[in-house]
Amino acid sequence: MAAAGAQGYARCAEGGLVWRELDGLVLVYHRPSGQTHMLASPLPEIMAALTDNPQLPSALLAHLSEAYDLADDDDGLAALELHLAELTALGLIRSAPCATP
């Protein structure tokens, strides 16, 4: 049970990113910075799973585990949190306080 105000993650406002496929990779053009990012799995899948409402990493992992064969344990959660922090630092997703019971 997470405490109120824990960090959740959400996608950025619509229209900020341009997605293009490149055999096995995803190119993302970030309009606000003009930077191009080349993303390999699982980063595109993580980004695609985000919504406008912030979600906690644990909830996101549970959601991703339904679609992909992921380690739904502490190691999996730690790896996901690392990816989320990385994507946030690049400005490709946003983190926000997540009010949960």
Add this chain to the structure above:
Amino acid sequence: MRHALTLGIGPATFRIGSEWGQPIDQLSALYAAYPQDAAAVADYTVRLEPAGPLRRWWRPSVRIAGDHMLPDAAPMALRHGLLAAEMGMNLQMALGWRRHLLIHASSVEKDGRALVMTGESGSGKSTLAALLGERGWRFMGDEFALLDLSDGGVHPFPRLVSLKNAAIEAMRAEVGDSARFGPLLEDTPKGAIRHLVPPADAIARMREAAVPALLLFPRYGVARDVRPVGQGEVFMRLTQASTNYVALGEEGFEALHRFVTEVPALAIDYESGDEAAAMIDELWSALP
């Protein structure tokens, strides 16, 4: 400027001014078949200036100036004035051009389709383009391939071919007409350099674009080999080979993505120009 020349190369027009007559006379002769309309509006200005107050006469030394400049560029000897003018024009394109995605690559054309070759200095991309230009292909450029932002076509930029060191003799053996060669410039910062005037059809058709059909990453001096290059690697290497990818923003991103997904890419290793030309003919005829 005491001496000046207006010169059209591909889609760009340059105005080159010089305190000395010699570089302008050499340029004017070597670019005799190119548009030289003094009334044309120039995209860029290149100025060859004395490096100091007395340097017009005493150990004359040329500083390259223009619309876009590298602040720390070392001055060059006046006898290398032609090279300074060429470097000045390249610099304007590399730093200022925005109408196309500019890729550091050579290109040649056959049947409306372009072969683009990119690689680091010494890969042989420039010499290979010059060689193919004498063997049935249309030479489009040895330095920059200009990628159209709307339709993805490759536009020529057929400036003089800059032959370096061993490539000079190789092309002397290939080109019978000695009048197409500029003066031999020895001991330049890049070694010996001699400019070659592109074939007449390359100049006459320098506004004619072609559809890119094959991208090669040539490597000279390594035993014959051909390898596919993945799209991710091609994309990354071309962003590095482009001088204006970042400046063009989303338009550049879309143009490069289109090029990378539509044009097959191969790395080729070769030990001689003849070997590379034969490999290229083989690869070209195997294209769909």
